[in-house]
Amino acid sequence: MSYNNDIHSPNEMVVDTDEYVGGTDSEKEPIAIIDPDNLDNGAEQLQDLPLANDFDAMKDVIFPHLHEEPEVLEDVVNTWTVEAWRSMSKKEHGPVFQAGGFPWRILLFPHGNNVDQCSIYLEHGFEPTNIPENWSCCVQFALVLWNPNDPTLYTHHTAHHRFTKEESDWGFTRFLELRKMFNVPWEGGSRPLCENETANITAYLRLVKDETGVLWHNFNNYDSKKETGYVGLRNQGATCYLNSLLQSLYFTNAFRKAIYEIPTDHEESMGNSAYTLQRLFYQLQTSEQAVGTNELTKSFGWETRHIFEQQDVQELSRKLMERMEEKMKGTPAEHVLPQMFSGKIKTYISCVNVDYESSRVEDFWDIQLNVSGNKNLLDSFKDYVQVEKMDGENQYYAGDEFKLQDANKGVIFQSFPNVLHLQLKRFEYDIQRDTMMKINDRYEFPETFDAAPYLSEDADKSESWTYQLHGVLVHSGDLNAGHYYAFLKPEKDGWFYKYDDDKVTRATMREVLEENFGGEYKTHPANHLRAPLQKKAPVVRQNSAYMLVYIRQSRLDNILCPVSKEDIPLHLRSKFDEETALREAKRKEKEEQHLYIGVKVITEQTFKNHGGTDLTSFDADQADGDAAPRSYRVLRASTMEDLVGTIAADLEQDPRKVRLWVMVNRQNKTIRPDQPIMDLRPTVEEAFQRAAAHRDQFLRVWAEVAEETTPEGEAVWPTYQGQLNGVVVKNDLILIFLKHFDVEAQSLYGIGHVYISKEKKVEELVPIIMKKMGWGEKLPGDEKISLWEEIKPTMIEALKAKQSLKAAELQDGDIICFQKTTERKGDRNILEKRLGLGDKQAAEEPAKKADRFDDAREYYDFLHNKKTVKFHAHPTRCNAERFPPFELVLNSKISYDILADRVGEKLEVDPTHIRFWTVNSATGNPKTTVKRGVNQSLQLILNPSGYNQLSSSQRTDAFYFEVLDMSLAELDTKKSIKITWLSEGITKEEQFDLLVAKNGHIEDLIQVLVQKASIPDETEGGRIRVYETSSHKFYRELSRDYPVISMNDYTNVFAERVPEEEINDEEATNFIQVFHFQNEPSRVHGVPFKFMLVEGEQFVDTKKRLEKRTGIKGKSFEKIKFAVVKRSHFSKPQYLNDDDELWKIATNDDDYLGLDHVDRTRTLRNGVGDLFLR
Incomplete structure (x- = not known):
């Protein structure tokens, strides 16, 4: 029996499904790995296979389990006895039979549909003119070819398909090789499958309910608005989870209504994020087609990379909320967002035996729940609020009155918001692989759940805390590549819909829940009956929920309140009506x-x-x-x-x-x-x-x-x-256009047209020109008029005075250029030498400015090669206030030195002290320095030769420039080092670009820094140390005799005064490396440093030293949580209490002290900027 087959329409329509589509080669590939130890058992199972005429038993073999699990409406079996097989025509139809109230029949190509195998299909039996409008029927079907005299001999193929008017048939082009059908004993038997040219074809039809209207849909010409009433968001690049989050917020109707209430009528700017979010929501509400998000992301100041580089939706959601909350201040919607999305959580340490508790209450806008180690949502909540016992050596110090006490430590919720955003931690750091990984474990979440058990005892429970599932945001794929979509329930008692970028479809609860739990696909028993010898490794789902949105059931009507067109600001509607009218006019114009x-x-x-x-x-x-x-x-x-x-x-x-x-x-x-x-x-x-x-x-x-x-x-x-x-x-008159090259004005312009007989001589044009120019009847003795024909921009030919226009081959529409020239000895030879036209021994050209042209042909050459180049001061190496941006029109043939001369003249600086940088076309940042070359032209600098990545990633019309304190020649003897000076702990960073002799040492670098930064030297201000960091972690301290030339170009360099505590304790040898992170140790930021450990010091005192060491003060320091992060358990920081001793906990040399706090000062130091909103 064969299970591999090709599934086609007779028109070669291929079904893209791994479950059914097999190899297309004529030779069957092995479909099972047979274990010799189980061979007897497998043989017994094969003997248990049903007979082809046992139709009910056959269903268990031929129908695989459908992962959609649709409701079965009807099973129908129909057999067609085919006789005189070889005498049949190319295409035959079986008798029509009924299933589900529709006509069906078997379509047979007995000699093959352009292949050397018989082809069998199932098709509907409607007459072409009687197919109901928009008809469709979802069918799982199997076709069995068997010997009517011996029903143990059969083969079958199975598929499922959505039959429509356009796709009326579906089946198997390569059902069975013709050579195996006749006169050859069938597998395991003594008779052929088609005996005496007769065989039965049985069609098994299982009609299933199309609950969503899109079961097995090919989505050709699918209209989301028409089918669902909603539109999606266009995928405009690597926008990751942005579309899903925006749809989720849009269908939080109270949020949408609040956004509409932000006054933007006086700031209808595409740079106003509130206005563009209003526009996006308005379009989602009124558009007939999918909507784009480019306006919104541009208003936030985002590039694609800003979204793509973020690893979770939490930060994006929080920043969006913060920005909108700012916009709502002073408006009727000022307190809407906190009331809707914000809850309160208490962190506490409560003594067991005495009446003493230390606690703090904070607002939260979302909850991050662990997936790893938990089976479902309720387990995660229990894990979140679990109580840690502090006893034995881990007792809590309850002040001087109570001393050390047994205590309970934990967090408990005091209230939950009306709209609860739950972030599932699907991405975590894997210490073994030293990278972030996606967790694909099965993790279940309910349609409703009661949050009351996770509230504090004194919380208000007069109203139910039951939550209803509103949205499931899904990631399909792995950490490095994937796709994002969402399941959302727009109406309280309505359907869930799948929002997959621009496509919106109705969804079943199985799609919403089971298919997004993650974990392995369930194996159905029926599948083992079909292939008893086939062993397959379990398949793990790649799609799983990463964010859940729940709404408090008692507040559903308020949150999902209706939003009508009247709720949309009038100015927004008017603006869109204008834009709609303009688009309609353009559409009509296009039509x-x-x-x-x-x-x-x-x-x-x-x-x-x-x-x-x-x-x-x-x-x-x-x-x-x-x-x-x-x-x-x-x-x-x-x-x-x-x-x-x-x-x-x-x-x-x-x-x-x-x-x-x-x-x-x-x-x-x-x-x-x-x-x-x-x-x-x-x-x-x-x-x-x-x-x-x-x-x-x-x-x-x-x-x-x-x-x-x-x-x-x-x-x-x-x-x-x-x-x-x-x-x-x-x-015989011809039309000639005249141009004048004005040497003094350095310009070329037309003066009009003339008609002249082509029999006239060229010199007869001179009086006409002088009259048009108002030059009188005669020029001064040393002046002449020179004439050239502009044949094309690169071909300007002199005209001979005594030659006729006809002999010069002039015709209608030709252009003659003229200029005044002053004839001096040697002038002609100089010009001919410059343009390579004449005697190379001619006199040398007198010195003149590079952009001054005395001859029209030179000016034409300039016009052909001219290029407008923009110049900007280097953003970090040059004073932009002193040197504002400017443009120069340059000849692309000029050399590097002439380019430097022109820029030096514009800046009024020595051209040898100017360094140029190319511009990165993607980011607009400086790219690489331009090396001086004697034979290097401007064209070659801006357009490097060769089809390499370098040339395609730099701007071809711009430079950054830097004005140096020395010449480029002297600069070559120096090493450029970018260093950050920390003057106030780690809170104030000042960046300097230092030039240090390549044969120098760190000692020399410090001296250059003192001079550049204008800071007291080490004698007056204290000893300075220099250290390197990598990925926001302390890398190494550089000794004073360390060679500058050996410094790593790919680390960040910091300099600071050595803290007093280290100077006072010269013998101190125990230090710990300190770094900053936000929520998870893998999300690092800030300036790392090394910190001295003191034996026997309680952490409450350590924090005082840390406050002084870092320079972080007040509330900012109070918000920091401190943790020991061990390399062996990097993803599980051990948070510290005031009575802990850092000396005892950080026992390994590679342990870190982590400062967990919000990153509010991200820089572009490593080329990745913060995700920001304008």
């Missing part, structure tokens, strides 16, 4: 786009205002003003006469005075006028098809305005006027 065509028009004014090559840049934006072409959107069916009228009205001209020239792409990639459009009767579409190249998206024209008119107002055109037998012919 009608095929009816319109874009026309770009250049005029005389456009040419005159354009300061670059060619007549204009057709890529220019309208923001460029008159230098940009005018853009029009016209109907393709309109006539050219209509277009002329539109353009003339825009130019405030009589349409008769406006003539349009078609602009064409020349082979040299320039765009020039080619010929005027004389016939205005054709449509714009026809004109476009005649004139435009196949890649053109616009019709491009030059609008010429006539300079002369007849008394009747008709235009007089200098060319294309002759008529010969009704055909327009051209005279």
Whole structure:
């Protein structure tokens, strides 16, 4: 018997399910690992397999357990006896039978559906025209092929499918190899399966209830809003749990209502997080499609990495709440969030035999529960509030009055919030692997639970503390890769829905609970009957709940209150109505786009205002003003006469005075006028098809305005006027555009166009130019006018004065550039040498500024290679107030030295004292220093050669700069060290970049630090020590004779005064390394340090020394919890009491003292910033 098969529709539709899909090779792969010791037992089990005609017994074999466990509506069995198998046509249908009130039949390809195996499918039996609208039916089915004369001989395949109008059939393309069916004894028997070309095909149908409407759905063309009434959030990158958390908060209706009450009508800014959250909630409430979160994350100042780098949803949730609470101050919603999400917890130590208790009460916004070691939610709560006995050597010191006493230590809740957020600790540090790991253990949570047992005795219990499950946030995958989604219950008595990014589906309680408990999949007994010899390792679920949301049952109506459109601020609705109207207009424009065509028009004014090559840049934006072409959107069916009228009205001209020239792409990639459009009767579409190249998206024209008119107002055109037998012919005048290079102004601009006979000589253009420029009739004796043809930006050729325009191959639309030149001896040779055009022995070029151009050809070269480069002072190495940002337009061919000269001139500093840094394109931070190279051009610096990661990750238009105290040559003898000076314990950090001689020692580094930081030297201020840290942990102290060159580039370096207590006790040898963490030792932060241990000192006194050592004072210090963290039990810190002795508890050299407190001062020291909200 074979259990491997291919599941297909006849149209090769493949079912993606590991449970059913097997290999596609003709040879069956082994499906079981058989243990020789169990072989006899397996043989006995095989003998117990039912006969093919024992239909009820067969069901236990052929139907595997479905993990969805849907309700079975009906079982139907139907057998079709197939005769004369080899004589059948290519495609055959079995008789129609009924199941679930619907017609069904077997579809058979007896000779194979394009394969050398018989193909068998199940399909519905509706006539194509009689299929009910939106019909679907979920069926688990099996097809059994068996010998009617010997029912012990059979093979079968099983699948399940959602049958619809579009997917009307499903089954097995490779059901059985044809060569095994006939004249070959079937497995274990003496007869073939298809004996005398006759066989039975039995179809087993198990129709199941589609409770959610999406059972086995392929989600093609699925509409969440239509099917559920809700929309999802688009997945816009690695947003992790953000979408799930936002959906959870949105469906906490009282929270949504409170967000709407924040006044934002005077701050409708995308930088206002409250406003963008209102917008997001409004869209979720009104949109027909999934909503994006980019506006919100940008308003918070988040990049993708800020969310992705966080390991739990707790911090994100807390910061979001804190920010919204700030926004609500002074509004009607000021106290809503604490009342909704905040409870109170008491930490206590209570003496058993005397009336003495030490306690403190704090607010909490969520509860972190241990998963590891607990079977369910109630176990976790019991673990959370369990009492620790303090007796024997661990007695509690109850002050001078009661001394040492037996005591109970623990925490107890005084109240729970209306909305209870429970964070399940699915991710924990694994000491063996030295990394964070996901805990996939089975962990159950109920639909309702009573929180009263975890409240203190004096808590108010007049109202029930029963909680109802409202949301389950799920992570599927492992620590490094996974997917997040949520199950939420929007209405008190409604369904749970699955919110999986942009898709929303109805969910069963099994999906909400059982499938998110984690642990191993349950093995169903029926599966063992199907494959008794097959041994499989248990499969562990990868999806499990990591956050639960419960709502107090007695407050459900208040929390899930209805939120209507009237609750949404009017200004928000108005704003969205405007945006909706704008989107609708754009949508309509897009729909009608095929009816319109874009026309770009250049005029005389456009040419005159354009300061670059060619007549204009057709890529220019309208923001460029008159230098940009005018853009029009016209109907393709309109006539050219209509277009002329539109353009003339825009130019405030009589349409008769406006003539349009078609602009064409020349082979040299320039765009020039080619010929005027004389016939205005054709449509714009026809004109476009005649004139435009196949890649053109616009019709491009030059609008010429006539300079002369007849008394009747008709235009007089200098060319294309002759008529010969009704055909327009051209005279010998050609259209030439003139540009002037102004040497003094260092500018190039158009002055207009002229018509001139192509038989005229080039020198005859000079009087025309002088008249247009107002230069009189004659230039001074030492001045001349030089003329060049602008063939293309990189080809500027001199024109010979005595040559005719025809001989110079000038034609309509060509551009001639001119400039005044002063002829001096050697000038021509100098220019030719500079441009590589002439005698290399010519005179040397006199010194001049690098950005000064005396010749138009030089200026054209500059235009072709010019680049606007932004310069910013280095954020940590340069004074940004003294050196504000600036831009320079530079030739990309210039060398490093010229670049330094230009920047030095701008900054008014010595160019040899400037160091440049490239800019990281992803972060905008400084990337690497630029090394000076003699033959290195600006282009090569900004665009490193080769297709490497370096070139693709740096900006190509910007530098950071640093003004040095020394030249770059001297700098090469120094080592750059970034050091943090701790002047007030560890509370004040000052960063300095030091340059220390590479052959120096720590002693030298300290001297440089004293000078750079302007602090008292060691004689006056006390001894200084230097130490390194790594990952916020103390790494090593550097001796004063330690070589600077050997310092690690990948650690952080700190310097501090040696504490007095260490100086006073020179013989002290016992120290402990101290680090900071938040909640879990793996979540480190802050500045680590080493701390002296004192034998026999109670921790209450140790804390006083720690307060002085750290410089943390007042309430901030009081909030710190202290713990010994042993490397062998790193994830389980041992928290300290006032009467503990640190000396006795921290007994190993690698023990740490951990300071557990909130990280409020994260820096970018290690390249990872805090998750912050604007």
